[in-house]
Structure formats: C-alpha cells, structure tokens
Amino acid sequence: MKTMLAAPTASSNGRPIGPHKSWKKVNEERKALKRQRKQDKLLKELQQAKEAESQAGKAANEVQAKDKPNPSTLSIAVPGSILENAQSNELRAYVAGQIARAACIFRVNEVIVFDDVGIATARETKRSYEADGEGSSTGTVRSSSLQLARILQYLECPQYLRKYFFPLHKDLKYSGLLNPLDTPHHLRQQSKFRYREGVICDKKAKEGHSYANVGLLNDVLVDKAIEPGVRVTVKMEPQSESCRKQRGTLVSPDEPRRETGVYWGYQVRIAHSMSEIFTKSPYATGYDVTVGTSDRGTNVHEVPNRSYNFNHMLIVFGGLQGLESALANDEKLTVDDPELLFDHYVNVLPRQGSRTIRTEEALLIALAALQEKLQPQVADVEIDLTDLLPKSEDSGIAVRRDVLVSKKQKKRKQVEDTPDETVVDEPSFSKPLPKVARLTANPFADSSEELAKNTPAQDDFEVVSSTTVSGTSHSCADDDLSRFD
Numbered sequence: 001m002k003t004m005l006a007a008p009t010a011s012s013n014g015r016p017i018g019p020h021k022s023w024k025k026v027n028e029e030r031k032a033l034k035r036q037r038k039q040d041k042l043l044k045e046l047q048q049a050k051e052a053e054s055q056a057g058k059a060a061n062e063v064q065a066k067d068k069p070n071p072s073t074l075s076i077a078v079p080g081s082i083l084e085n086a087q088s089n090e091l092r093a094y095v096a097g098q099i100a101r102a103a104c105i106f107r108v109n110e111v112i113v114f115d116d117v118g119i120a121t122a123r124e125t126k127r128s129y130e131a132d133g134e135g136s137s138t139g140t141v142r143s144s145s146l147q148l149a150r151i152l153q154y155l156e157c158p159q160y161l162r163k164y165f166f167p168l169h170k171d172l173k174y175s176g177l178l179n180p181l182d183t184p185h186h187l188r189q190q191s192k193f194r195y196r197e198g199v200i201c202d203k204k205a206k207e208g209h210s211y212a213n214v215g216l217l218n219d220v221l222v223d224k225a226i227e228p229g230v231r232v233t234v235k236m237e238p239q240s241e242s243c244r245k246q247r248g249t250l251v252s253p254d255e256p257r258r259e260t261g262v263y264w265g266y267q268v269r270i271a272h273s274m275s276e277i278f279t280k281s282p283y284a285t286g287y288d289v290t291v292g293t294s295d296r297g298t299n300v301h302e303v304p305n306r307s308y309n310f311n312h313m314l315i316v317f318g319g320l321q322g323l324e325s326a327l328a329n330d331e332k333l334t335v336d337d338p339e340l341l342f343d344h345y346v347n348v349l350p351r352q353g354s355r356t357i358r359t360e361e362a363l364l365i366a367l368a369a370l371q372e373k374l375q376p377q378v379a380d381v382e383i384d385l386t387d388l389l390p391k392s393e394d395s396g397i398a399v400r401r402d403v404l405v406s407k408k409q410k411k412r413k414q415v416e417d418t419p420d421e422t423v424v425d426e427p428s429f430s431k432p433l434p435k436v437a438r439l440t441a442n443p444f445a446d447s448s449e450e451l452a453k454n455t456p457a458q459d460d461f462e463v464v465s466s467t468t469v470s471g472t473s474h475s476c477a478d479d480d481l482s483r484f485d
C-alpha cells in the first residue's frame with residue numbers, strides 16, 4: 001500500500017520548506033501533541049487540587065489551633081537582689097546562669113525577676129525610658145534585677161539569634177562563659193524540626209512576604225510582610241522537590257509547645273515590687289495556684305501528691321532575708337505574714353544540713369520536691385521526638401570536648417615520638433575549630449574583629465528592641481529591656 005504524502009509545510013513566502021511528511025506521521029505527531037496537552041492539563045489540575053487541599057489543611061489547622069487550649073504553665077519569681085550578694089562580676093553572671101538552668105531543667109514557662117528591696121540608691125538603679133502605666137512608678141529598675149533579667153533573656157535566645165538582639169553590654173560580659181541551656185528550641189543547623197525561632201531579615205521579598213533567618217544556611221520565605229529585626233516563630237513547610245526555596249509560616253510562640261509538647265523556653269518579666277508579681281501577670285485570669293517558699297513553711301512531705309491542680313502555677317522565692325522581708329518592703333501589700341499571701345507556704349527541705357539554703361539552690365530543691373505535687377489542668381501532648389531532637393550526647397559540647405582531648409593526646413604523642421624535634425601541628429589542627437572557639441570565646445567576638453577589641457565592661461550599649469507583632473512574634477512589650485538603659 002502506498003503511503004499518502006502530506007502537503008509540504010510552507011514558509012511565509014509560500015515556498016515549501018523541509019521534506020514532505022506522511023499523513024501517518026502528521027497524525028501521530030498531532031496525537032502525541034494532544035496526549036501531551038491532556039497530560040499537562042491533568043498535571044495542572046492535580047497541582048491545583050493539591051494546593052486547595054493544603055490550603056484547606058492550613059485553615060483546618062488554624063481552626064484547630066484556635067480551639068486547642070495551651071498547656072498549663074509554670075512561673076517562678078526570684079528577686080534580682082540575689083546577684084548583689086555575689087562576690088565578683090563573674091559570680092553574679094554565674095548565679096544568673098544557675099537560675100536559667102534550673103528554669104529550663106524544670107520546664108518553667110515564665111521567670112519573673114522582682115525587686116524585694118524597694119528603696120534603692122541611685123547607684124543601685126537604672127532609669128527607665130518609659131513611664132509606668134499607672135504613673136506611680138519612679139521610672140527606675142534595680143540594676144541587679146535588670147542584669148538578672150538580661151542574662152536570663154540572653155541565655156534563652158538561640159545562639160544564632162543573639163547577635164541581632166543582644167549587642168555588647170557590660171551586664172552580659174561573662175554570659176558567653178555560662179553553661180548553655182541546651183533546650184530543644186536551640187536547634188543546630190543540621191537539626192530537622194517542624195518549628196524554628198528566627199528573626200526577620202532586611203531583605204526584599206515578594207509582596208506580602210518576608211525572609212527570616214532561622215539558623216539555617218539559607219533564609220526562609222515566610223507568609224507575612226513584617227519589619228526587619230522582629231523575633232518570630234516559624235513553622236517550616238516540608239521542602240518540595242520542585243522548589244529549592246525553603247518556605248515557612250509565622251506562628252504564635254506558644255504553638256511549638258502546644259502542638260508537639262516540646263519545651264520552648266521561658267518568657268522573662270520584671271516586677272518592680274512583690275505585688276507586681278501578681279498584678280502584672282501575662283495570663284488573663286492571673287495565677288490560680290500560688291506557692292511561697294520558706295524554711296518556716298509547711299513540710300513539703302505533708303503535701304499530698306497531685307494536690308496542686310493548676311492552670312497557671314506560680315512559685316515565689318525570697319532573697320537573702322527571705323519572703324518576710326520582701327513583703328515588709330512592699331508598700332502596696334498590707335498583710336505582714338507571707339503565709340497569708342500565698343495559697344501554700346512550703347518548706348521544701350525540712351532537714352537541711354546548712355543553716356541557710358541560697359535562693360539558687362532552693363530553686364532546684366523546690367522544683368524537684370514539688371514535681372509530684374503538681375496536677376496541670378492541660379497536660380503537654382506527648383510525642384516521641386527522639387529522632388527529631390538531639391539528646392545531650394549529640395550536642396556540640398561532647399564533640400568539642402572530645403576534639404580537645406584528642407588534640408591534646410595527639411600533641412602529647414607527637415612530643416613523645418619526636419623528643420628532639422619541634423612539634424608541628426598537623427594541618428587539620430592548625431585550622432580553626434569554630435565550635436571550640438565559640439565555647440570559650442566572648443560570644444560577641446566572632447561577629448567582627450572591631451567589636452572584639454572593645455572592652456564591653458566599660459561601655460554601656462543599648463539592647464536592640466524586638467518589637468511585637470500580634471500573635472506571631474514574641475511578646476516584647478514587657479520584656480524588652482532596652483528601655484531601662
């Protein structure tokens with residue numbers, strides 16, 4: 001059978017171009033083209049359906065998130081004056097570090113630093129930039145309270161964000177030497193977790209979006225246009241194969257804990273007096289169970305287990321003179337017995353072997369002793385996250401120490417092997433080990449050489465304000481300490 005030849009394709013001037021094609025071939029090509037178009041259409045429809053599904057999922061999640069109550073919270077109050085008893089600046093910082101460590105170990109959600117002294121000399125205070133809301137405050141804050149609050153905030157902030165929120169400040173001079181908190185929200189670059197803390201970058205993004213630095217190699221495109229410098233919590237979207245850009249959604253800082261049960265750090269607030277601990281609570285309903293601690297309190301062993309049924313629990317610690325003196329120094333509180341101020345007044349170590357337990361020690365003892373007395377109304381969800389979050393043996397610290405040991409051992413071995421020769425480090429050893437350097441060096445030193453030359457203790461620098469964006473970023477109205485400088 002003869003094959004029919006299709007009409008030759010013509011150029012614009014009517015002349016035929018290219019070889020003649022058979023009708024069969026033309027038909028096949030047309031069919032292939034049609035098939036291709038059909039496939040493209042199907043793919044497009046599939047993609048649209050997927051997008052609609054993800055949008056619906058997002059909306060459903062939002063509704064669910066709104067309905068789901070936040071887990072019950074635990075707050076502690078400590079007087080800033082405890083730093084005044086420390087013998088040196090290094091020890092002041094260390095005491096602050098102990099408070100931060102205890103708060104994280106026991107999953108405390110709020111740390112209140114309060115003034116238990118009241119009257120202070122000008123040297124003992126810092127002037128506030130903001131007038132008090134009630135107009136009754138002197139507009140000052142005790143320096144020790146401010147330093148304690150500042151160090152607590154610094155340690156709580158993930159390392160990769162500190163340079164944005166904590167410029168050089170004498171209060172933070174020794175903070176780089178303090179033990180890290182190693183909390184789950186201090187994620188390493190290689191850690192894969194659904195949520196990350198970040199800061200909005202000063203980088204142009206498409207309409208209605210912005211970029212956030214969440215401690216990864218590349219910035220993440222987030223779904224809201226927000227001014228640079230704001231601290232945010234980002235829910236990471238699963239990375240799609242078609243798009244290399246990592247995307248994320250801004251969420252409330254409560255969401256990681258509410259959705260995963262993971263401890264997501266603490267908030268810090270300053271109370272100018274003991275009464276402000278109670279009156280300035282960030283929780284709409286205030287604290288529903290309050291505990292005062294003292295060696296004059298009720299024996300903790302007499303408190304039945306799970307008897308403290310709470311939604312917002314508060315445990316208050318005194319300073320050198322205890323809560324009695326803190327109460328006496330408060331002009332607004334009229335009761336003179338602290339036992340009357342709290343729902344419970346407990347002695348957490350009835351047979352103590354030292355005449356006095358220091359506040360930073362009492363914190364650990366009390367939080368451990370009270371653990372089994374607590375009955376949160378909304379418990380944390382329990383999800384097995386062992387694959388997602390590194391345990392301490394995976395943390396950089398162990399690696400760093402190993403590196404240091406092996407380096408020392410290797411060097412010693414080299415000396416033994418070559419007694420008469422000068423020891424020359426292997427090239428790999430002469431390379432800087434960034435993790436080792438970060439552990440010991442001033443945390444600000446690596447940001448610029450210029451900064452490292454400064455003597456932070458002598459200069460008073462301002463702390464960069466991290467403004468609040470409702471619902472999505474951290475509430476900083478109360479905890480932004482820059483106004484006190």
Ligand SMILES: C[S@@+](CC[C@H](N)C(=O)[O-])C[C@H]1O[C@@H](n2cnc3c(N)ncnc32)[C@H](O)[C@@H]1O
Pocket residue numbers: 293294295296297316317318319320321322323324346347348349350352356357358359362366
């Ligand atoms: C140096 S002590 C103050 C001494 C004082 N005798 C007292 O306990 O009230 C500082 C703080 O540690 C806590 N503390 C010390 N010993 C305690 C105990 N046995 N039980 C509960 N809290 C204690 C209290 O919060 C106290 O205000």
